[in-house]
Amino acid sequence: MQLHKDILVFDNVASVCENIQNEIRSQIFSVLHRRGAVVGISGGVDSSVTLALAATALGPDKVLGLMLPERDSSSESALLAQKLADTFGVKTITEDITGALEGFGCYRRRDEAVSVVFPEYDPKTYKMKIGIRQSGLKTGLPPVFYLTIVKPDGSEESKILPVNQYAQIVAASNFKQRSRMSMLYYHAERLHYAVVGTPNKHEVEQGFFVKYGDGGADLMPIGNFYKTQVYQLAKHLGVPEEIIKRTPTTDTYSAEQTQEEFFYQLPFEQMDLMWYAFENNISATEVAPVMDMSADEVEKIFLSFHRKQQTTDYLRRGPIHF
Amino acid sequence: MSDTNYDSAGIKSSVLNFVIDSSFGDKEKIDETTFLFREGYFDSMGFVSLIAFLEEKFSIQTADTDLVEENFETVNAITDFVQKKLTIKSN
Structure with a gap:
């Protein structure tokens, strides 16, 4: 198989959409025996394409868009999600999950861990995020997470996150995705609908999702599509331009943070091609000239992919029965 | 609690014991030349635990620039890295 830069460009995007729409209809009505679909929408491109596909497959009257903001959500997310729903004629409900998260102690547990690393951190005036350094991908080592605080004057400070504090911040923050999943299923069960999940191929295969959080759904129509393909679908379906142009963010921590900075370490155009080459066993020497990298750099990136697949295998597994 | 007087053999033995205790792989196959990351014995959490x-243990500080494969790929490499850090500290 020959790698080239346009290998993931659809020849016929309309036909790809039609196949997905047929599959959504068939799975929801004939396999799951549900009357419609609930989709959590965030104003990001993945959830927007998922909602657009569901609305065009089932009819807008059989789809509910749920907006699930919390204290740290960007206000832009709600505006874009509403614009999307209006574009496709889908009814929305907003459920602010801040109270549920306070009940779980999500913010308190997270801030307690942040304060161990930065004693001066005050959640009322500081912001925080965690991320990995881009250069880490080419070191041959697993990524190390850094905690960054943004002070009231806008200056930032970062430190390597000790393992216990890293785990506590992630575990506390995951209440957000799991609370959203609970609310999605509340509405789905109330309406006898299915929950349509929004993860794309990278999120599923690299484990960038929360088990029983955004990974909890009845079907995931874009789970086999690369990010650049999701953008092709978005343009074809008529997703609003502001959503397509928006930089993908985690919208999870109080400080703004891109998905590239948090997890992927590569721009999506490169990530897609590299992942395609990796899963199709295309050699590093063949990939290197296409990506303008050395074969050694490609090998290191492949190694990091392999490691991500291995270490996130646990997330993709259902309960083990024996 | 940190210890300050370590020779190469002492460092190697401490690191090897830590690696064997904290990795998920086949512990009997781990020795000082095993590639800890390439062979999947350690992931991100294991790496951060190792740094901590x-x-x-050796009262050293690791900088961002230290986080390269040459310093951590095997128990032997880690031993050399710790020795280098201890030498810098004592000068």
Whole structure:
């Protein structure tokens, strides 16, 4: 198989959409025996394409868009999600999950861990995020997470996150995705609908999702599509331009943070091609000239992919029965 | 609690014991030349735990620039890295 830069460009995007729409209809009505679909929408491109596909497959009257903001959500997310729903004629409900998260102690547990690393951190005036350094991908080592605080004057400070504090911040923050999943299923069960999940191929295969959080759904129509393909679908379906142009963010921590900075370490155009080459066993020497990298750099990136697949295998597994 | 007087054999033995205790792989196959990351014995959490262990046990500080494969790929490489750090500290 020959790698080239346009290998993931659809020849016929309309036909790809039609196949997905047929599959959504068939799975929801004939396999799951549900009357419609609930989709959590965030104003990001993945959830927007998922909602657009569901609305065009089932009819807008059989789809509910749920907006699930919390204290740290960007206000832009709600505006874009509403614009999307209006574009496709889908009814929305907003459920602010801040109270549920306070009940779980999500913010308190997270801030307690942040304060161990930065004693001066005050959640009322500081912001925080965690991320990995881009250069880490080419070191041959697993990524190390850094905690960054943004002070009231806008200056930032970062430190390597000790393992216990890293785990506590992630575990506390995951209440957000799991609370959203609970609310999605509340509405789905109330309406006898299915929950349509929004993860794309990278999120599923690299484990960038929360088990029983955004990974909890009845079907995931874009789970086999690369990010650049999701953008092709978005343009074809008529997703609003502001959503397509928006930089993908985690919208999870109080400080703004891109998905590239948090997890992927590569721009999506490169990530897609590299992942395609990796899963199709295309050699590093063949990939290197296409990506303008050395074969050694490609090998290191492949190694990091392999490691991500291995270490996130646990997330993709259902309960083990024996 | 940190210890300050370590020779190469002492460092190697401490690191090897830590690696064997904290990795998920086949512990019997691990020795000082095993590639800890390439062969999947350690992931991100294991790596950060290893850094914390080295910093506490040998009272050293790791900088961002230290986080390269040559310093951590095997127990032998980690031993050399710790020795280098201890030498810098004592000068």
